[in-house]
Amino acid sequence: MRRVRRGRALRRMPARTGSRIDIRRTLRESLQTGGDPVLVRRLAPPRRNPGFVAIVDGSRSMAPHAGAMLQFARALVRRTRRARAFAFSTSVRDVTEQLRDASRPLGKLGTAWGGGTRIGSALAAIVAAYGSLFTRDTVVLIASDGLDVGDAAALDAALRAVRARAGAIVWLHPHAGTPGFRAATAGMRAALPLLRALVPASSADDFLRLTERISTPHG
CATH class of the missing domain: 3.40.50.410 (von Willebrand factor, type A domain)
Known part of the structure; x- marks a missing residue:
């Protein structure tokens, strides 16, 4: 069932790659690097379960x-x-x-x-x-x-x-x-x-x- 994912869901979730930046998580990570957003976190819609x-x-x-x-x-x-x-x-x-x-x-x-x-x-x-x-x-x-x-x-x-x-x-x-x-x-x-x-x-x-x-x- 995991291998038969269908189209993308509307809701975006944390992902390694994605077109949208997760601003909240990126800012939280930047606190560990003196405020510089070294690690940019992203959001993407996951595949829907079939x-x-x-x-x-x-x-x-x-x-x-x-x-x-x-x-x-x-x-x-x-x-x-x-x-x-x-x-x-x-x-x-x-x-x-x-x-x-x-x-x-x-x-x-x-x-x-x-x-x-x-x-x-x-x-x-x-x-x-x-x-x-x-x-x-x-x-x-x-x-x-x-x-x-x-x-x-x-x-x-x-x-x-x-x-x-x-x-x-x-x-x-x-x-x-x-x-x-x-x-x-x-x-x-x-x-x-x-x-x-x-x-x-x-x-x-x-x-x-x-x-x-x-x-x-x-x-």
Whole structure:
């Protein structure tokens, strides 16, 4: 999370370099050098902490991989209050609080787990119900193999709605690290132009290297 800082905050804080001089600290330091401001202290706006929205595909085709994706989502929401997690199949469910409480079983997710995949309608439902989550400081993590029984045009429209609000969309694909992998499904072809990155997500090392694959924008 430290490596995925977003744009600059408005409030300025003490920093080694910065465009504005911290007059108070500079004058205080000058008392140690006879009133001469030998050490000039500066102010700069720090990077803002990011928010995260993790969206996990729980469809039948994701059965071998969805457990690891949920473990990753659990670690994320337990690490920061600025993260939300959703599971989806033919419908969507907010699973943030269930994942955040380690003593609480996830329970049955109904049509949000184990069925077909309607990625576009799931994303559209999340944007409609939780639109305030998506800001320029938000990284959206979609964990899916891209196999979609819905309309590719609906996925394209939903991804564009997310991209217009969020800072970045990163797609975690369980097969992206496989030699010869190509994003050949209609859903993935629709998604690729709108993604910050398409990254492998099939092992613990893949998740640990995730931030290395995300280029952090400025501003």
